[in-house]
Amino acid sequence: MHRKAKIGMIGLRGWGNVVRKALLQCQNLELVAIWSRDPESIARAQRELPCKACETYEALLAEPIDAVLIVNPNYLHFEYCMSAARANKHVLVEKPMTNTVAEGKQLVDEFKKRGLLLCVKHMHRFSPPMRKLREMVENGTFGKILSVETYTSHSSSKNFPPDRWKRDPKLCPAAPLTQLGVHYIDTVMSFLGKPEWVQSEHRNILKLSENVDCTVTMIGYEKAVATFHAHYVVPAYSRIAVYGTEGIGLFEEGGQLRFKKEGGKDFEIVPVPPGDGLVAALDEFGETLLTGKPYETPGEVALLVVAAAEAAIKSAAENGRRVSLSEVM
Template identity: 30%
Template sequence: MSKIKVAVFGCGAIAERRHIPEYAANENVELVAFADPIVERAEKMAETYGGKAYSSYEELLASEEVDAVSVCTPNYLHASMAIAAANAGKHVLVEKPMAVTTEEGEQMIEAAKKNGVYLMVGHNQRLMPPHIKAKEILDSGKLGKVLNFRTSFGHPGPEGWSVDGAESWFFRKEEAIMGAMGDLGVHKSDFIRYLLDDEVSEVAGFISTLHKENTKVDDNATCLLRMKSGAIGTLVASWTQYRAGDNSTVLWCENGVMKIGTVEGDEVIVELTNGTVETYKVGAMATNDKQVPSGVIDAFVESIVTQTPPSISGEEGLRSLQVILAAFESEKTGQIVKL
C-alpha cells in the first residue's frame, strides 16, 4: 500500500514535539510538507524530516498532493484551516480546542462530511494508558455507579512549553481566545465524558486570570458539572501549578473509589468498600517534560488506513468544547448553564 502523504500546518511546540516525530515514526506515513508563517520553522522541519516548507497553508494546499493534514496552529485559526483542508479533500487532525465557538465546530464537521473526509480532534487524554485502564475497570461494573468525581489538569503554564516562551500566542487573547480552559480544561471535559460514557447537563464556572501578567486569557478555572446520569463533580484547569503539575481524576462510586494519576508509579488505584485494594502500573501519562507517544497520530493514521471513522470525531470534540464554552458563559452571567 502506498504511504499516506501528510502535511502539517503550524510548526510550534505541539507539532515539533508530538505530531511530526510521531508521523515520522509511523511506517504508513510520508511527511511531504510543512507550513508556518515563520517560514524558518517550516524549513527546519523539512530539513529534519524531508518534504517542502511553505510560509502559507493555502500555498501548500495548492501546490502539494497530500492525503491528510494536522492543524497545529493558534486556536483562532483551527476552523478556517481545517475547513480549507477538508474542502481540498484532505483528512484533518486538529489540535484542541477544535474551534473557539459552536458555530465554527459545526462548520468543520459539515465540511468534513460534505467532502467525505475524516475530522479528528487531538484529545490525547483518552489514549493515555492509565485512562484506558481506568475506563476498562469502570466499564466492568465492579465499582457500580459513579456518584461523585473530581478531574484536574494543571501545569506551570505555556511559557515553559511554547517555542515562544512568555511571548507565546497562548497569552494573546485575540489568537488564543481562551487560556487554561482551552489548553487543559477541554481535555478534562472530553475525558470525563468519555470515561463516564455520559454527557454534561449543567455547568457552573469560576474562571479567572489570577497570576499570569500582561494577558487577558484565563489561567485558572474551577467548574461544577452535573452529568445526565445525575453524577456531580468538579473540573479544574490551571496554569499556575508551579511546583508540581496535576493530571488526576478520582471517582467515588457505589462500591468504592478509583484514583487515576494520584500516585506516581501506581497510575490507577481501586479501593473497594469490601476492603480490597488493587493497584495498576500501566505506564505514565505524557507531560510537557516527559514526552511519551500520545497515541493520537497513530489512531488518526489507523483511521485513514482502515477507512474507519475516528472515535475522537469532530462531533466528540464539539461536545467537549461546548462544556468549556458553557463554563465561560456561567462565569460571565453568574448563572448555572444548561447544556
Template identity: 30%
Template structure:
C-alpha cells in the same frame, strides 16, 4: 502509502512531525511536508526531518495529501482546516476543535459533506491509564459513578497566549469525563479569574462544576499558578474509588476489601493518537474522538466561560 503533512510546527506541531517521521519506519506513512509562518523554525524542522518546507500552507494542497495535522492557534482552525477538507483530505485538528461553536459546526459539516475523516486532538483519551480506567468503569468494577474530580494545575507558560485555562487545559478533562461518563453535560457552573496572566482577558484559574445527563457530577480545577505540575483524576463510585495520575500513567482502585494497582503498558498518548488517526484514514474507520466529541467539549468549555462571567 498514506501521504501526510503538518501545519503549524510550534512545540505541539513539532511532536506531530516527529511522530509521523517515526511512523515512516513502518512503511505505511510518508511525511511529505511541513508548514509554518516562522520561516527560520520551518527550515530548521524541515531540515531535521528531511521534508519539504511550505511557508504558505495552501501550497500543500498541491502535494496529493491524504491527511494533515492542523496544529495552529485555535482561532485559525477553521480557516486552515477547511481548504484541506474541501479537497477531500482527512484532518486531525488539535483541541479545541475551534474557537466558536459556529466554526466547529462548519468544520464538522464540511467533513461530512466531503466524506473525510475528522478527528480532534483530545490526547488524554489515548492515555493508557484513561483507557484502562474506561475498561474498569464499563465492567462495573466501581459500581455506578457518583462523582469525578480532576486537577490540572501547573506554572505559568508564555507559550499559550491566545486562550485561558478553560479552553486550553480544562477542555482535556471535560472531554475525558464525558468519555468515562458516556454522557453529555446538562448543566455547568464555573468560577474563573485572571490572577497574573499578562493577557487580562485570559483566565489563569478556574473551578468548573458540571452535571451530566445521567446524573454524574464532575469537578475540575485548573490553573497556571501552581509551581509544579499536577494532572490527576479521581472517580467515586458506589462500589469503590479510583485514583488516576495522567503524567505517570498510574491507576489505583480501592474497594471495601482490596487496593489494586492496574497493570498498564505505558506509551506516549500522542503517538497512540496519531497512529490511530492514520489507521482510521487508511481503513475508513470512525475515530475515537470525532468532530461531534470535539464540539461537545467546546460547548461545555464555552458555557463554563459564560458562567464564570456571570452569563
C-alpha cells in the same frame, strides 16, 4: 511493506515539535510535506524528519497527500480547516476543535457535506491509564459512579512574552480551561457520556495578562457530576479520581493507576503500559484513513467539548449560573 497514509503538517513550533517527533513512532502515518512562515521551524523540522517544505499553505494542499495535520493555535483552526475542506483534504486538528460552537458547527457541516474526515486530536483519552479507567467504568468495577474529580495545571503563563496569543482572551478564551481542562473534559465524557449542564468560576489571580489564570468547573452528566480544576500559574501537575459505590480509582502525573475496592484496606496498583496517548491518537487517525475505521473523536464528538467550554465561559460571566448545554448548542 506496510502502507502508510501520507500527510502534510502545519504548526511546527512549540507543541508542534512534540507532535512531529511522535510521527517518527507511527506505524500508519508518513509526513511528506510541511509549511510554516517561520524559516527556523522549517529548518528544524527538516533536520529531524526530512520532507518537502512547501512555500504556501495552498501549495501544501495541492500536494498528493491523504490529509492535513493542523497543530496551530486554536483561533486559527477554523480558517485552516475550512481551507483544507475546500481542497478536499481530510483533517486531524489539535484540540480544542474551535473557540466557539458556531465555528465548530460550520466545520462539521462543511466536512460532512464533502464526505471528508474531520477528526480532533484529543490524545488524553488514548493514554493507557485513561483507557483502563474507561474499561473499569464500563465493566462495572466502580459500581455506580457518583463523581469524578480532575486537576491539571502548569505555570507557563508566568513566562509568556507580551505577544503570546494565549494572553489574549479573544484569541484564547479562558486559557487554562481551553488549553488544559479540555483534556479531562473529553476524557471524562468518554466515561460518562454527553454533558448536560455546566457551572464555572474563572479568576485572574496574578493578573499577568487580561486572560484568566484559574478556572474551576463543574459538569453534570445523566448519573454523575465531575469537577475540573485548571490553573495556569501553579506548578505542572495532573490528577484524576473516580469515585464509585464499589471502589475508587486514582491516577496522578508521574504515578501509577491505583484502585481501592469496597472492603479493601489499601489502594492496589493497576498495571498499565507507558504512554501519553499521542502516538496512539495519531496512529488511529492513520488507520481511519487507510481502512475507514471510525475515529474515536470526530468533529461531532469534539463539538461537545467546545460546547462545554463555551457553557463554562458563559456561566463564569453570569456569576456561576448553571448553564444547560442546550443553551450553547
